Amino acid sequence: MQIGLIGAGKIGACLARKFKDAGHSVRIANSRGPETLADLAKEVGAMAVSVVDIAKQSDVLIISVPMKAIQQLPANLFDGARHDLIVVDTANYASFRDGRIESLEKGVPETKWVAEQLGRPVVKAFNSISIDSLRKRGRPKGSPERIALPVAGDDQRAKSVVIGLIDEIGFDGIDAGGLDASWRQQLGSPLYCTDLSASQLKEVMQDLTADDHxxxxxRRDMALTRLAELRNGLITGDVTQLMRSLASLPGSLRSKLLQRRTKP
Structure with a gap:
């Protein structure tokens, strides 16, 4: 499969490596031009291309940039792209970084807003796992330690493809409904960076209510404040333990998870 990635930060670069290792053809792009990605492309075995060319060369396009950068993507980003191109959004909104976006402050699901900016159907995935867990905690299918990742979107075919890709890199992809329900995997939700199994994720997801929304x-703002206080920053396993402590998980599950240290 031809996979394109816009954004070469921690999540984007990690996904590029994992998809290349899984046997896919990977292209990467950023706002500064392909020459700035030469070292990463060589290391990963990917091809660095320009942002305006990446969509037309992809079956799946993963956009892994801060929310504020969505509006800065080229207007002709999708010129020449296949009509059934699958677009994946990995971003999480943080007003201190992205500036205040009023519709998101009022509760519009983040990826619905992204889809409106792009003018394309979008799938929400890979936003609810820490970089530490994404790098280290992929496991073979059937492993009791396998982490589940929610996948939200309005196109069933697109979700199925993304779920398949998640399976290939060592995680269980779980259909989390349409974009209206994608708030359940945003920062502040108990699905965010708590490293739940498939059965646990489904249990928690079903228990979430309009009051949680x-x-x-x-809860997002409280979590951001606490994340900023982590001694080792956001790339350590401490993120999972912190998110579990803050999450409104069912009592028995919360106690069970908090008793367990995150394994490398």
């Missing part, structure tokens, strides 16, 4: 912004 209404409180999501408050």
């Amino acid at each position: 209404a409180k999501l912004g408050e």
